[in-house]
Amino acid sequence: MIDRSRRTILYGAAGLFALTAGCLDEMDVSGTPNGTDGTDDADPDESDPEAAASDAPGEDDGLEASDAVSFDRNRPREADATLLTDADRARDWLADRGLDGERYTAFVDETTFDDSVLLGLEATGRSLDYELVLETVTVEDDGDPTLVVEAAVRGESDEESGRLSGQQLIGVGQLVRATFDGEPATDASVTIVDSDGESIQKTLAVDSASESTEATDADDA
Template structure:
C-alpha cells in the first residue's frame, strides 16, 4: 500500500479544519439568531404589550375610581337645605317680675317639661303644645319680657331662617305691646308687674335648626338682641343665652 504524501496530508488537514470551522460558524449563527429572537421584536412586543395593557388597565381603574369618588362628592353636595315648613305661637304669662327679655332653645321633651314646671301656672294649651311636639322635626322657643300689668302681651312680629353669616339661624322678632281692650277691661288692668311670653313651635325639614337669634322690644321701647346655639338637635339640655345687647331707640 502506497503511503500518502506530505502534500496530501496537509490538504486533508486543511479540509478538516475548514469543515470544523464551518460547523462552528453554523452553531454560532444559530445561537445568534436565538439571542436575536429572545431580545428582538417578539420579546419587545411582549414587554411593550404588557406595559401597555397594565397602563390601560390602571388608567381605566383610576378613571373608574375617580368617577366613583366624584359620585360620592355629588351625593354629599346634594344635602337638602333646611326649610321652615310651619310654625305656631301661644301666649302665656306668669306672676313673676322680669328685669330683661329672655329667650330659650328647647330641643327635647325633658328640658321642655322642666321649663314648663318653672312657670306655673301656665295655660293648658301651652302644656298641650309641649306634650304634642315632635322634637325630631321641631324646636320650642319661648320668648319672655316684663310688663307693667296683665293687659300687655308679647307679640311675635316675624320669624324666618337667616343665613347671612353662612350658617342657618332661626331669626325671631318680638315686642311687648298693650292689648286692645274695652273701657271695662281697662279699669281691671291695675298696675301689677308680670312676665308675658310667647311660646313658638317651629317645624323644619329635613331636621331642626340648632341656632336661634331673637330681637325683643321691651315695654320701654328698648331693643334687646339675643342669640344661642347648640351643637346638635339631640342635645340633652337647652343652650343658654349667649349675649344680650340692648339698644335704645333714638
C-alpha cells in the same frame, strides 16, 4: 334687617288681606275671570291667609311651619329667650314658670323634635293689659340655618282700654314652635322690644357635645 334668602311669616297678614279685599269690593272689581264671584271654586285652604302663610313650605329656608301659644303670669321676668330642643327641657322650662296647664303640656307633647324646636320668649308687661306679641318668624341661612324671631311687648293705654289698669307688673310670653323641612335649626337670633321700647337681642346656640344652650345678649337702646 337684611333678607338673606329667607321666608318671613307675618302674623298681620290676615288684616292686610281683609283690607285689600274691602278696597276691591268698593271699586266693584271682580277678582275672578268672567265676572264670577269664585265662591263655588274657592280653595278652603286659602280661606285663612294667616294659617296658609304659617303652613306653606318655604322655598329655600327649610322652615315649613310655625305656631305659638301665649301665656301670662303674676311674676314679672326680664326679657329673655330659651331654645328648647327636646321634650324634657321643654317640660322643665314650663315647670320652672308654673305653666302646668293642659294647653302648654299638650303643645310640648305634640312637638316632634326630630324636625322642630321650641323657643320660649318672656318679658315684663306694665299691667294686665299687656302681652308679648309675636311679630315674625324667619330663617337666615348662610350655610348654617338660624331661626330668627322678633317679638314686642304691647298694651292698651288707660284711654284706649276705657278703664284704669294700674301698674301691676306681670310676666308675658310666647312658646313658639318652628317646624323645618328636615333637620331643625340649632341656632336662634331673638329680638324682643320691651315695655319701655328698648330692643333686647339674644343669640342662642346649642352645643352639640353637651346639648346645652348658650346665650349672648346685645342691648340696643
